[in-house]
Amino acid sequence: MAKMIAARLHKYGGPLHLDEVERPEPRPGEVRIRVAACNIVPNLKNVLSDYWQDLFPHLLRPKLPAIFGLDAAGTVDTVGEGVFAFQPGMRVYVNPARGCGDCRHCRNGEYLYCPRGIFQGYFSRTPEGVALFDFYPTGGLGEYLIAPADALVSLPDNVSFEAGARFGYIGTGYGALVKARMRPGETVVVNGIGGTLGLGAAISALAMGATKVFGTGRNQSLLDRVKAVDPDRIEVLAVGGDTRIGDWVRGLTAGYGADLVVDALPPGAPASAWMEAADAVRVGGTHVDIGAVNEPLTFPGYWIKARNATIIGSRWFTAAEGQEMAEMAGAGTLDLSIFDHHRFALADVNNALAALHGEVRGFDNFVVMP
Numbered sequence: 001m002a003k004m005i006a007a008r009l010h011k012y013g014g015p016l017h018l019d020e021v022e023r024p025e026p027r028p029g030e031v032r033i034r035v036a037a038c039n040i041v042p043n044l045k046n047v048l049s050d051y052w053q054d055l056f057p058h059l060l061r062p063k064l065p066a067i068f069g070l071d072a073a074g075t076v077d078t079v080g081e082g083v084f085a086f087q088p089g090m091r092v093y094v095n096p097a098r099g100c101g102d103c104r105h106c107r108n109g110e111y112l113y114c115p116r117g118i119f120q121g122y123f124s125r126t127p128e129g130v131a132l133f134d135f136y137p138t139g140g141l142g143e144y145l146i147a148p149a150d151a152l153v154s155l156p157d158n159v160s161f162e163a164g165a166r167f168g169y170i171g172t173g174y175g176a177l178v179k180a181r182m183r184p185g186e187t188v189v190v191n192g193i194g195g196t197l198g199l200g201a202a203i204s205a206l207a208m209g210a211t212k213v214f215g216t217g218r219n220q221s222l223l224d225r226v227k228a229v230d231p232d233r234i235e236v237l238a239v240g241g242d243t244r245i246g247d248w249v250r251g252l253t254a255g256y257g258a259d260l261v262v263d264a265l266p267p268g269a270p271a272s273a274w275m276e277a278a279d280a281v282r283v284g285g286t287h288v289d290i291g292a293v294n295e296p297l298t299f300p301g302y303w304i305k306a307r308n309a310t311i312i313g314s315r316w317f318t319a320a321e322g323q324e325m326a327e328m329a330g331a332g333t334l335d336l337s338i339f340d341h342h343r344f345a346l347a348d349v350n351n352a353l354a355a356l357h358g359e360v361r362g363f364d365n366f367v368v369m370p
């Protein structure tokens with residue numbers, strides 16, 4: 001039986017171990033990928049910790065030992081029976097969202113709504129979903145992983161594996177703009193633009209033809225760097241001063257406000273920061289939340305009616321949306337050149353995790369390269 005090396009967790013709160021395990025074989029409809037890069041973000045440290053279930057009791061993890069790793073890119077190594085669009089040698093990103101396949105949502109292609117939905121290599125959203133880890137036990141922190149062919153995104157040659165492994169966090173922003181029915185020529189506020197999700201939303205909005213992206217943040221030097229991504233179309237505001245976000249945006253949009261507001265604030269951000277940015281949405285505009293503010297929001301309900309606003313949430317994105325991103329990156333309209341890649345060998349995975357701390361910014365892209 002062929003073997004592979006994978007970083008496995010044996011105990012929550014403990015280190016990852018490099019183990020020799022059986023190399024997985026694809027079943028019909030599945031593909032084996034030789035992993036080239038797997039993105040890691042600070043939240044992975046929480047997922048691997050012994051305090052995760054205290055933070056998120058409903059987000060359950062696989063049985064140990066387990067191979068983690070959410071966002072992987074690599075080369076198709078071999079394909080199972082009944083796979084048509086992918087062949088060995090193709091470069092791909094692997095969307096980690098899995099569904100059961102036969103619930104009413106999955107039958108509609110909406111794996112993200114599946115009551116047994118999991119993120120392969122990460123966690124399950126429900127107790128019922130944990131069983132799916134038995135079918136998809138390989139995360140991205142190993143030499144090979146197995147994924148259904150319909151989870152793959154074909155990467156153009158000009159998208160590196162490092163950038164491809166970042167698709168998950170860019171795709172969350174892109175998927176939100178699609179769901180919010182963004183149109184070319186519109187203006188978009190990104191609340192928390194310097195973070196991983198915020199920056200992904202910003203470059204997606206630029207790629208989709210936004211005329212202005214209004215970004216907020218707290219760190220002026222980080223905001224300056226964001227502005228430099230597209231000085232003509234990005235405006236930035238350091239919050240906490242005298243200028244309110246809504247007044248600032250209306251002042252730059254002939255009094256109208258922004259067509260869309262994307263909230264990408266991190267966990268721990270106050271509800272007041274969410275509400276201040278929401279006030280920037282124009283009459284008839286849309287607010288879409290992709291962030292993690294967990295304080296209760298308090299504003300008059302009639303505000304939604306008076307603003308004639310649509311308020312929606314959006315989580316993750318589909319493989320088809322990922323393919324749209326790949327096509328835009330291939331054409332050069334989605335700019336993936338902005339990231340600072342920090343590369344680590346698989347043997348160095350524990351050091352890579354240790355290097356993820358509070359100073360990690362949206363421009364930082366930490367990848368483990370098995």
Ligand SMILES: [Zn+2]
Pocket residue numbers: 099100101102103104105106107111114115116117
């Ligand atoms: Zn399902």
